Amino acid sequence: xxxxxxxxxxxxxxxxxxxxxxxxxxxxxxxxxxxxxxxxxxxxxxxxxxxxxxxxxxxxxxxxxxxxxxxxxxxxxxxxxxxxxxxxxxxxxxxxxxxxxxxxxxxxxxxxxxxxxxxxxxxxxxxxxxxxxxxxxxxxxxxxxxxxxxxxxxxxxxxxxxxxxxxxxxxxxxxxxxxxxxxxxxxxxxxxxxxxxxxxxxxxxxxxxxxxxxxxxxxxxxxxxxxxxxxxxxxxxxxxxxxxxxxxxxxxxxxxxxxxxxxxxxxxxxxxxxxxxxxxxxxxxxxxxxxxxxxxxxxxxxxxxxxxxxxxxxxxxxxxxxxxxxxxxxxxxxxxxxxxxxxxxxxxxxxxxxxxxxxxxxxxxxxxxxxxxxxxxxxxxxxxxxx
Ligand SMILES: Cc1ncc(COP(=O)(O)O)c(C=O)c1O
Numbered sequence: 120x121x122x123x124x125x126x127x128x129x130x131x132x133x134x135x136x137x138x139x140x141x142x143x144x145x146x147x148x149x150x151x152x153x154x155x156x157x158x159x160x161x162x163x164x165x166x167x168x169x170x171x172x173x174x175x176x177x178x179x180x181x182x183x184x185x186x187x188x189x190x191x192x193x194x195x196x197x198x199x200x201x202x203x204x205x206x207x208x209x210x211x212x213x214x215x216x217x218x219x220x221x222x223x224x225x226x227x228x229x230x231x232x233x234x235x236x237x238x239x240x241x242x243x244x245x246x247x248x249x250x251x252x253x254x255x256x257x258x259x260x261x262x263x264x265x266x267x268x269x270x271x272x273x274x275x276x277x278x279x280x281x282x283x284x285x286x287x288x289x290x291x292x293x294x295x296x297x298x299x300x301x302x303x304x305x306x307x308x309x310x311x312x313x314x315x316x317x318x319x320x321x322x323x324x325x326x327x328x329x330x331x332x333x334x335x336x337x338x339x340x341x342x343x344x345x346x347x348x349x350x351x352x353x354x355x356x357x358x359x360x361x362x363x364x365x366x367x368x369x370x371x372x373x374x375x376x377x378x379x380x381x382x383x384x385x386x387x388x389x390x391x392x393x394x395x396x397x398x399x400x401x402x403x404x405x406x407x408x409x410x411x412x413x414x415x416x417x418x419x420x421x422x423x424x425x426x427x428x429x430x431x432x433x434x435x436x437x438x439x440x441x442x443x444x445x446x447x448x449x450x451x452x453x454x455x456x457x458x459x460x461x462x463x464x465x466x467x468x469x470x471x472x473x474x475x476x477x478x479x480x481x482x483x484x485x486x487x488x489x490x491x492x493x494x495x496x497x498x499x500x501x502x503x504x505x506x
Contacts (some may be wrong), residue, residue, distance in 0.1 A: 120432065123375035130371065132160070132364040145381050146344070150316050152325045153426035155346040159362060160369035164306035164332045165199030167270075167343040171328045172203045174362050175266035175300045175389040178351050181358035184298075187265040191256055191299075194236065195229035195276045195466060198268060198304050207268050210276050211463055225259035227252035227275065228264065230282040233415045233426065234434060234465050239282055249289045253297075261297035261410075266328070271318025274307035278424025278461035278469035281417050287322035300327040300351075307422065308332030308341060311384060311476055314394030314420030321419065334476075337383075341367075377482075385474040389476040391422040396478050403487040412498055421476060424461060425490070429502075435500060436467040443468040446497035453496075454489035 122140040161167035179187035198208040206221040228236040273280030294301040308318030309331025334345025398422035416429040437443040451458045462469035
């Protein structure tokens with residue numbers, strides 16, 4: 120990073136520089152779906168998802184479809200904390216108080232099998248939630264919708280909500296049929312986290328716009344990428360339009376850091392490792408499967424979630440005032456492990472586990488046993504059980 124910054128200094132984002140070119144070449148060679156060859160970089164997920172939403176709208180306008188401006192999101196989703204990204208998501212806690220600022224975009228039910236919003240059961244449901252998404256699209260008027268946005272595996276709102284395999288291929292087909300862009304928000308799931316390069320790779324789907332951050336900089340530098348295909352870029356260019364950048368987007372130091380992070384991930388096969396270690400962590404967490412206050416353990420690779428309930432048979436949540444998740448997290452810190460507090464109603468109490476992809480066996484044991492003790496401590500504190 121220091122070398123790149125010293126060599127290149129500050130250059131506004133639209134110019135190609137050696138560190139930007141090196142990163143894009145690496146992404147094209149080893150990481151991205153073949154058709155998503157065009158890249159734009161922001162400094163974080165919200166910024167870059169905001170750019171994706173603007174791009175979808177600008178693309179519609181460039182094609183003479185000025186009536187397409189809505190973004191259809193899903194319940195129990197989070198896409199960032201700018202006005203457009205909060206509007207597209209349904210992280211109700213983070214939207215509270217901001218209502219008047221947020222455009223009233225359509226929303227579709229979450230794909231949340233544990234408490235199916237349509238009160239159905241998989242596989243008998245035939246993934247009715249994706250039909251419900253299409254119904255919401257039709258109701259909104261597909262000719263008014265620029266894009267559908269979704270996380271391949273839901274992250275911070277409901278702790279690693281993992282859809283059935285049919286969901287994404289059907290979502291892809293619905294978007295194509297209605298001429299609506301599909302934006303995959305892979306800010307959390309991308310760059311190996313789930314044991315594949317990207318979450319959509321589990322489902323064999325290529326979105327029109329893929330946004331992915333977090334893992335790209337490996338925590339060393341702020342960077343998030345937007346990747347899309349040529350038709351979208353050339354439509355804007357032909358219309359004389361452009362996707363506005365942020366001053367510190369594609370920052371030289373961040374591009375250099377990301378290039379090195381990806382080089383190390385390739386060299387050490389860390390995506391495959393996420394899958395292997397994810398299986399181990401999942402297996403070890405299996406000991407909690409019968410726990411009276413664990414409703415479900417879910418997720419893929421090293422993005423796993425655990426949902427807690429007061430009564431497992433009735434799926435009755437703890438009372439809001441119990442702040443159960445906060446108690447698990449606090450007790451976890453006492454154990455030396457930070458569990459990501461997740462969960463909004465109806466998935467009220469849940470945590471996520473997202474360790475570094477370099478995690479080893481001892482750390483898996485520390486996480487899992489730490490969670491067992493943190494959970495027991497939170498239960499004792501909440502229900503006053505003996506011991
Ligand atoms: C799926 C998803 N989208 C967007 C964001 C927002 O990213 P940032 O916090 O970098 O702005 C997050 C952050 O957790 C996320 O998980």
